[in-house]
Amino acid sequence: MKLINKEINDKYTDLHLFNNFIDQKVTLKGNIHKVRNMKEFSFIILRTERELIQCIFSKQVSNFDIFAINEGDFVIVDGIMVKDNRSKSGYEIQINNIEVLSSLSEDLPFTINSKVLDLTTDTKLKYRSISLRHPKERAIFKIQEGIVRGFRDYLYKQNFTEIHTPKLVSNGAEGGANVFELDYFGKKAYLAQSPQIYKQAMVGVFDRVFEVAPVFRAEKHSTNRHLNEYISLDLEMGFIDSYEEIMKMETAMLSHIISLLNDMYRNELNLFNVELPIINEIPAISFNEAKKILSQINPSIDEDHDDLSPEEERLLGKHAKDNYNSDFLFITKFPSSKRPFYTMNDKENEMQTLSFDLLFKGIEITTGGQRIHDYEMQLEKLISRGLNPVDFENYLIIHKYGIPPHGGLGLGLERLTMKLLNLNNAKLASLFPRDINRLTP
Amino acid sequence: MKLINKEINDKYTDLHLFNNFIDQKVTLKGNIHKVRNMKEFSFIILRTERELIQCIFSKQVSNFDIFAINEGDFVIVDGIMVKDNRSKSGYEIQINNIEVLSSLSEDLPFTINSKVLDLTTDTKLKYRSISLRHPKERAIFKIQEGIVRGFRDYLYKQNFTEIHTPKLVSNGAEGGANVFELDYFGKKAYLAQSPQIYKQAMVGVFDRVFEVAPVFRAEKHSTNRHLNEYISLDLEMGFIDSYEEIMKMETAMLSHIISLLNDMYRNELNLFNVELPIINEIPAISFNEAKKILSQINPSIDEDHDDLSPEEERLLGKHAKDNYNSDFLFITKFPSSKRPFYTMNDKENEMQTLSFDLLFKGIEITTGGQRIHDYEMQLEKLISRGLNPVDFENYLIIHKYGIPPHGGLGLGLERLTMKLLNLNNAKLASLFPRDINRLTP
CATH class of the missing domain: 3.30.930.10 (Bira Bifunctional Protein; Domain 2)
Incomplete structure (x- = not known):
């Protein structure tokens, strides 16, 4: 016999309280919405359950291979939350580590990281579980x-x-x-x-x-x-x-x-x-x-x-x-x-x-x-x-x-x-x- | 053209705030759950959407014919709320007036004002809209x-x-x-x-x-x-x-x-x-x-x-x-x-x-x-x-x-x-x- 208690020991950071986490370690869960490689660093946009979070890969602070990360992966991100007035949310995440939990077995039938999902209604409805990720x-x-x-x-x-x-x-x-x-x-x-x-x-x-x-x-x-x-x-x-x-x-x-x-x-x-x-x-x-x-x-x-x-x-x-x-x-x-x-x-x-x-x-x-x-x-x-x-x-x-x-x-x-x-x-x-x-x- | 506004002009007293209404006039809506005639007065139990309210008919304060009121009537009750420690709710209503909005066309198939509804499951389910009034x-x-x-x-x-x-x-x-x-x-x-x-x-x-x-x-x-x-x-x-x-x-x-x-x-x-x-x-x-x-x-x-x-x-x-x-x-x-x-x-x-x-x-x-x-x-x-x-x-x-x-x-x-x-x-x-x-x- 084992006892199951009601303490939901949430390992993930509650982004609604993000002001509490500035300059602190955070753990986020989500989907790799977009990767954009720049000369010195990469932008990784993480899609969480309600938001798009700007994350930064850089060789100085990140301990993983950026090329092992693919759009569509479901991941856990560990990093530091820093203030950034250019980002919509008011902050960005400097990533230390990413753990990939699951990946695509096939390429997505269409791109879901564009600003507008430019598909016919029929296609949107046919691939409902994908199109709704937009x-x-x-x-x-x-x-x-x-x-x-x-x-x-x-x-x-x-x-x-x-x-x-x-x-x-x-x-x-x-x-x-x-x-x-x-x-x-x-x-x-x-x-x-x-x-x-x-x-x-x-x-x-x-x-x-x-x-x-x-x-x-x-x-x-x-x-x-x-x-x-x-x-x-x-x-x-x-x-x-x-x-x-x-x-x-x-x-x-x-x-x-x-x-x-x-x-x-x-x-x-x-x-x-x-x-x-x-x-x-x-x-x-x-x-x-x-x-x-x-x-x-x-x-x-x-x-x-x-x-x-x-x-x-x-x-x-x-x-x-x-x-x-x-x-x-x-x-x-x-x-x-x-x-x-x-x-x-x-x-x-x-x-x-x-x-x-x-x-x-x-x-x-x-x-x-x-x-x-x-x-x-x-x-x-x-x-x-x-x-x-x-x-x-x-x-x-x-x-x-x-x-x-x-x-x-x-x-x-x-x-x-x-x-x-x-x-x-x-x-x-x-x-x-x-x-x-x-x-x- | 007419304008419909959002002011819900509630003519009925909110019983959740009953402490505010002691010794004051109240207007209640409900169903006549039970009438019990005593020598000098009558108890009328009003069934509101969540409660049973004890109301009192007496010739001194009530301006209606008690024999015109029947169990099962849907009514509007006007009266005075008075403290009464013997009643479950802590108050009772001295009724001034009752307006009957609708009555039974036929006697109920069973009594619903007993403490327990002593019916078979089948009967309860057959007359669902009646048995649930209990x-x-x-x-x-x-x-x-x-x-x-x-x-x-x-x-x-x-x-x-x-x-x-x-x-x-x-x-x-x-x-x-x-x-x-x-x-x-x-x-x-x-x-x-x-x-x-x-x-x-x-x-x-x-x-x-x-x-x-x-x-x-x-x-x-x-x-x-x-x-x-x-x-x-x-x-x-x-x-x-x-x-x-x-x-x-x-x-x-x-x-x-x-x-x-x-x-x-x-x-x-x-x-x-x-x-x-x-x-x-x-x-x-x-x-x-x-x-x-x-x-x-x-x-x-x-x-x-x-x-x-x-x-x-x-x-x-x-x-x-x-x-x-x-x-x-x-x-x-x-x-x-x-x-x-x-x-x-x-x-x-x-x-x-x-x-x-x-x-x-x-x-x-x-x-x-x-x-x-x-x-x-x-x-x-x-x-x-x-x-x-x-x-x-x-x-x-x-x-x-x-x-x-x-x-x-x-x-x-x-x-x-x-x-x-x-x-x-x-x-x-x-x-x-x-x-x-x-x-x-």
Whole structure:
């Protein structure tokens, strides 16, 4: 018997505390990102988990053969940290020794130490575990971590409970097409398109809930904004007076995310030429207003009276930027015909719903709204749509046994990441994206 | 156009600050958990999102009809908070008014305001959105939230990056049976059994990564410890000297979880008659030692020389408690034959691996170990198992293009929750469990 203790005896220097280590011995772990041989010495750029560190080989202080070190090696570097105002980090490492832990068996399929990774999206995705070693490609996902962290942080503070709902379900939440089907021990099962009915059910238990989890859509689109599996940031909250409370919650949550990114992910953000939006308030226009504005911009654009096309969303995004100086725009009160059966109708006009989308730089990133909590009202709406209440027995339990007025939203993580960093494809904001032609790597 | 701001104008009193509200007006939201009519007044127990609050109806101060209030109603309560040392919370609410927001359309299928919810597991699971309203059933998931929160908190501090890997994959990670299969636009796809190959790939990018996500196992078991969909807490870390570093990381991470639970989830823990384990160090014995101990306990127990049966795990758990006073026990160096193809063999004995399980109260909650990082070594191990390297092309990319020495683990969230709270079934630690007979609700 042996005892395993919890003392994590870290042999590596914590670079976040680098000021403590000036003129001292340090031990770093990382990848040889670049070697540049000068006349008298060599620059070795070490890629650590979040940074590029300038290291110096010189015959005076370094006890190893520079030609034994290759780009791509994973190494441990021992050296002295010295102040250097020319380097980005404010310091450089004079290397005493390098230990090579592992090397390439084959040359990399492309260079990853250029400033920009100039490859097609397809190549980036095919060699995902290599292309993500590029500092800028990798930074997308560090920033994405910050988005999720900000989402959770904010909601914990607002007394939300984190939940985990099943992805294997007996019928699609939105009741219909575009679901992946599979055999579940002889029964038909589907992959959940959204945690919708489960998060509603949990409002009666925890009042406010959220979930960060994959959702699955069997859509045959192959566009730069669709993914067949994506991460949905979902929340649902009880005791609301109005669907506008959900919009306020989203505004405050997004504002928190932005300030967390500014505080904790500055290095990564600096790799992108973007200014983060400042969110104090977000303009909101109704669907009808939006259609009016669109008809003024281009009278022939209206293809579907009851919905907004991607082109219409783009134009509305531009309108919000030009007129309200906002990257964000809420569109409210969508027609009832285009919203799911659980959406509450507007009492003032039964043709429209207490719902909203949030556009960010002209693309829909959120759908949300108030849900029906009254049993009779929900029964009526199901029947009016030709749906059979018997098929919704498990769902209707929450209405039958009482649920407070409530509503919520779903936010697509990859789309938010994409637009925040001005990427041209949501696939580049997914580590291993799934689309109609892509199931690997 | 209207502006939605981020001021969340909370009309409800924050009970965490209750000391600020003594003798003041408060507004609470919640569910009528229990009404008890006395001669001169009535007790109304309000169930808020985390607590039971004692409220008093009396004709002197209350302006509503007590007979209009029913158990199960979702309500808003206005009243005065007064000190009361007999109530658990230290205060009670003298109600002025109650507004009923929604009521039951049908009587609840069972009583949820008893001290213990005395129902079969099947009934609890069938009426999940009702049974979870019971304070003790609900507390399981609040504590589960704390476990996940502690896991993430600790790993963030240790410079891990949170990742999201795909659940739709082109082949099963562990290469074999027990995977759910589905049609993916005309191709065969599978539901990921683990994020194994993806988290390994991300070690080359971020060095240390973790993920909290569902995994899927098409196992036909129907036991109290199996689920066909469960939440796996995964981590993977680079630059390790030994698989024992991963065990240390787990020890420290579990210790952090326990102290977070003690700090933030005390109310919920008090509903369970459990003492949280104190984790400073965890005993570790090798697989061979474990088999020796077992043969001393019961010479006829060894059914499989290369693995541990549930009964053997139970006996080892008891052994650890009796001999080392520990609820936890690491078993190390499992035989190579029973560990997956990516597990590194022990140089000192090629028949065994640099791997471990963690038992908690006699049940396996974690499997982990060091992985092969060398390309040739991985090729050899695949071939020696009769596997075709061509089928592992996407996996081998990380070895071909270099990856540091690394390892990691997966921890089953529901099992940890179950054993922490001494539940008798892992299904009770899943909001909506999936088993061979259960795909609803």
